[in-house]
Amino acid sequence: MVNIKIIEEIERLREEIRRHNYLYYVLDAPEKNDAEFDALFDRLVELEREHPELITPDSPTQRVGGEPSSEFKQVRHTLPMLSLGKATSHGEFIAFHNRICDGLGISRESKVRYACEPKLDGLAVELVYREGALVLASTRGDGIIGEDVTANVRTIRSIPLTLREKHPLVEVRGEVVFPRAEFDKMNEQRVADGAEPFANPRNAAAGSLRQLDSKVTAERPLTAWFYGIGALDLEGEFPPTTHTEELELIARLGLKRIFMAKTLEGPDEVARYFEEISKQRDELGVEIDGVVVKVDEIGRQRMLGEISRSPRWAVAWKFPAQEKITRLVDVIWNVGRTAAVTPVAVLDPVEIAGAMVQRASLHNEDQIKRLGIKIGDSVRVRRAGDVIPEVVSPLEELRTGDETEIVPPEDCPVCSAHLVKEPGDVYRRCPNISCPAIVAEAIEHWASRTGMDIDGLGPKQVEQLLAEGLIADVADLYMLKPEQLIELERFAEKSAERLVQAIDASRERPLGRFIHALGIRHVGESNARLLAEKFQSLENLSSATAESLVEIDGIGPEIAASVVDFFTNEENRALLEKLDRAGVRPIPPENSAGDRPLEGRTFVITGTLDKPRDAIKAILTSAGAKVASSVSSKTDFLIAGDSPGSKLDRARELGVEVISGDTLDEFLRERGVSPK
Numbered sequence: 292m293v294n295i296k297i298i299e300e301i302e303r304l305r306e307e308i309r310r311h312n313y314l315y316y317v318l319d320a321p322e323k324n325d326a327e328f329d330a331l332f333d334r335l336v337e338l339e340r341e342h343p344e345l346i347t348p349d350s351p352t353q354r355v356g357g358e359p360s361s362e363f364k365q366v367r368h369t370l371p372m373l374s375l376g377k378a379t380s381h382g383e384f385i386a387f388h389n390r391i392c393d394g395l396g397i398s399r400e401s402k403v404r405y406a407c408e409p410k411l412d413g414l415a416v417e418l419v420y421r422e423g424a425l426v427l428a429s430t431r432g433d434g435i436i437g438e439d440v441t442a443n444v445r446t447i448r449s450i451p452l453t454l455r456e457k458h459p460l461v462e463v464r465g466e467v468v469f470p471r472a473e474f475d476k477m478n479e480q481r482v483a484d485g486a487e488p489f490a491n492p493r494n495a496a497a498g499s500l501r502q503l504d505s506k507v508t509a510e511r512p513l514t515a516w517f518y519g520i521g522a523l524d525l526e527g528e529f530p531p532t533t534h535t536e537e538l539e540l541i542a543r544l545g546l547k548r549i550f551m552a553k554t555l556e557g558p559d560e561v562a563r564y565f566e567e568i569s570k571q572r573d574e575l576g577v578e579i580d581g582v583v584v585k586v587d588e589i590g591r592q593r594m595l596g597e598i599s600r601s602p603r604w605a606v607a608w609k610f611p612a613q614e615k616i617t618r619l620v621d622v623i624w625n626v627g628r629t630a631a632v633t634p635v636a637v638l639d640p641v642e643i644a645g646a647m648v649q650r651a652s653l654h655n656e657d658q659i660k661r662l663g664i665k666i667g668d669s670v671r672v673r674r675a676g677d678v679i680p681e682v683v684s685p686l687e688e689l690r691t692g693d694e695t696e697i698v699p700p701e702d703c704p705v706c707s708a709h710l711v712k713e714p715g716d717v718y719r720r721c722p723n724i725s726c727p728a729i730v731a732e733a734i735e736h737w738a739s740r741t742g743m744d745i746d747g748l749g750p751k752q753v754e755q756l757l758a759e760g761l762i763a764d765v766a767d768l769y770m771l772k773p774e775q776l777i778e779l780e781r782f783a784e785k786s787a788e789r790l791v792q793a794i795d796a797s798r799e800r801p802l803g804r805f806i807h808a809l810g811i812r813h814v815g816e817s818n819a820r821l822l823a824e825k826f827q828s829l830e831n832l833s834s835a836t837a838e839s840l841v842e843i844d845g846i847g848p849e850i851a852a853s854v855v856d857f858f859t860n861e862e863n864r865a866l867l868e869k870l871d872r873a874g875v876r877p878i879p880p881e882n883s884a885g886d887r888p889l890e891g892r893t894f895v896i897t898g899t900l901d902k903p904r905d906a907i908k909a910i911l912t913s914a915g916a917k918v919a920s921s922v923s924s925k926t927d928f929l930i931a932g933d934s935p936g937s938k939l940d941r942a943r944e945l946g947v948e949v950i951s952g953d954t955l956d957e958f959l960r961e962r963g964v965s966p967k
C-alpha cells in the first residue's frame with residue numbers, strides 16, 4: 292500500500308521539475324541552479340524506483356524510452372500539413388500581395404495585416420497533446436502522412452511532455468532544429484571518430500530525429516520552435532482568430548514560440564522586416580532560409596483557401612540563392628588536428644551571398660566519388676550562413692574533356708608519412724606523431740590533465756613555443772630552461788620557473804597516463820590504464836603483437852591494430868627514445884599503488900561547491916573512485932556543498948559519511964590525492 296504522502300511528494304516533485312524545465316528551456320530564465328535541480332530530479336528517480344507502480348508516461352524522468360524500434364509507424368495528420376509557396380525576390384513577394392488583395396476583393400493598395408516570422412531550416416513536426424499530455428509526434432512526411440517520431444521527440448528537453456494548460460486536444464506545428472554551435476562541435480567529434488560529418492544542420496536535425504533508437508536522439512542537442520496550430524479543441528474557450536493569437540496560445544501552453552515574430556501592416560513593412568532578418572541571419576545561432584509571411588486573420592485565411600496543397604494565404608520569402616557556379620581549379624589535402632586528411636577545393640574566386648569564396652569543403656574521398664567530381668569541372672558551390680562553403684555538384688554537361696581525376700594522396704602532404712586508412716574510417720590519417728600539422732594538438736594532449744598533467748601548458752603556450760622554435764615535439768619540452776622562456780611574451784621569471792617545474796614533475800607519471808598521453812588512436816584513458824596493467828612497461832607494450840593485445844578483455848582488434856601501428860612507426864619509436872633520454876620514466880602500475888588510493892570507493896556529490904562538479908568528479912575517478920548520482924547503501928561518501936537538498940538527509944539516514952565542501956581538499960590530501 293503506497294503512502295498518500297509519497298504520491299503527493301511525487302506529484303509535487305514532477306510539478307516543480309516541469310516548472311523548472313519551462314523556465315530553463317522555454318523562457319531561458321532559470322530560478323534554480325543545476326545542483327538544486329539535480330536534487331529534485333534525483334529524489335524523483337529514487338521515489339519512482341521504490342514505487343515503480345507510480346511511474347506515469349508524463350513523468351519528467353520518462354523522456355528516454357524503451358527498446359529501439361525497427362521502423363517508423365505511419366501517422367495520418369488530422370489536418371494536412373501544407374507546404375508553402377515560395378517567393379525568391381521582392382517582385383515575387385509583391386505578386387503574392389497582389390494575389391491576396393485580388394482574392395479578398397480589396398484594392399491592391401490596401402494595408403493587409405501580415406504575421407511574419409523567420410523560416411527555420413530544420414525538420415517540420417506536429418505534436419498532438421490530449422488533455423495536456425504529449426501523445427503523438429510526427430514528421431510532416433508528404434503533408435498527409437508522416438512518421439511517428441514520438442519516442443525521439445520526447446527526448447528533446449525544450450518540448451514539454453505536459454502543457455501548462457489542459458485542453459481536450461491541441462495540435463501544434465513547429466520545426467526541430469540543430470543549433471549551429473552544437474552542430475560544429477558534433478561534426479568535429481564525428482571527424483575525430485572517423486564518422487562522416489553531417490552536411491548541414493538540417494541534415495543533422497533530420498538524421499537525429501529519424502533514429503530508430505531514441506537513446507541516440509537523446510544525446511543530440513536538438514531543440515524546437517513552434518509556429519502553427521493544427522486541430523484544436525479548447526472545450527468552450529474560443530479558438531484564436533488570428534495567427535498572432537495562435538502564437539500567443541503556443542507561448543501560453545509552455546511551448547517555445549517562434550522567435551522574432553512580428554505582425555505588420557502592408558507589403559512595405561514586410562519588406563523592411565525581410566531586410567532586417569536577412570542581416571541578422573548569421574547571428575541567430577540556428578539556420579533560417581527566409582521569412583514566412585502569413586495573412587494574420589484566420590477568417591481571411593479561410594476565404595483565400597488553398598491551391599494544390601499550398602495555402603494561398605502564406606508564402607515563404609526565401610533569401611537570395613546562396614549557390615554559385617565556378618571552376619574547381621585544384622584540390623589540396625589538409626591535415627587536421629585529428630590527423631584526418633581532408634580534401635579542400637580550390638576555386639576560381641566567386642562572390643556568394645556577399646562573401647568572396649576561394650576555398651570550399653569537399654568533405655571526404657567518398658563524397659568526391661559520390662559526386663563524380665573532377666579537377667577543371669564547373670561546380671555548384673553553396674554557402675549557408677557562416678559555415679565553410681561546400682561544393683554541391685559538378686556540371687558534367689559543361690565538361691571539355693580536359694578534366695582530370697582527383698587522386699587522394701598516399702602520403703601525408705605535410706610530413707610524407709604513409710597515410711593509414713582503417714576499415715570503417717572515411718578518412719586517411721597521418722600516423723606520424725611528429726607531423727607538424729598534428730604536433731601542436733599532440734603536445735596539448737600530452738600536457739592535458741588526463742595525460743601528463745603539466746600545469747600551465749595550454750594551447751596558447753604550446754602555440755607560442757612552437758612558433759618560437761623552442762619545441763618541435765613533446766620530448767623537447769623536457770629540455771626547456773627558464774631563461775629561454777623569460778624572453779617570451781607573457782612569461783615572467785616566476786611563471787617561467789613554474790612551467791619548467793611543472794614539466795619536470797611530469798617526468799614521473801603512472802604508465803597508464805603516459806600511454807594515454809601518447810595519443811594512440813582509439814586508446815582512451817581507461818584502455819591506457821588497462822594496457823599499463825597488462826604490460827607493465829613500455830618495452831613490453833611496444834613489442835606486443837595484435838594477437839596478444841586482443842586477448843585482453845576490453846581490447847578489440849581495432850585498438851590492437853592501432854597500438855601495433857603506433858609502435859611500428861619509426862618516428863614514434865624515435866620519439867619514445869628521445870623521451871627516455873630526456874628522463875621521462877613512466878612508473879609501472881605495481882609501483883604506483885598510490886595512484887588509485889580511492890579504488891573501490893563510491894562517492895555522491897550534491898549541493899553547490901567551490902569547484903565545478905566535473906572537476907571534482909575527475910579528481911575522484913582518476914584516483915580510482917566511482918561517482919554515483921544518488922545516495923544508496925553502496926555509497927561510501929557524500930560530498931555536500933551548500934544547499935545539499937534531499938541527498939544529505941538520505942545519507943544521514945543510511946549512515947553515509949558526509950564530507951563538507953570546505954573539508955574536501957583536506958580529505959583528499961589525507962588520502963594522497965591531489966585536490967588540484
Ligand SMILES: [Zn+2]
Binds near residue numbers: 727
Ligand atoms: Zn603528416
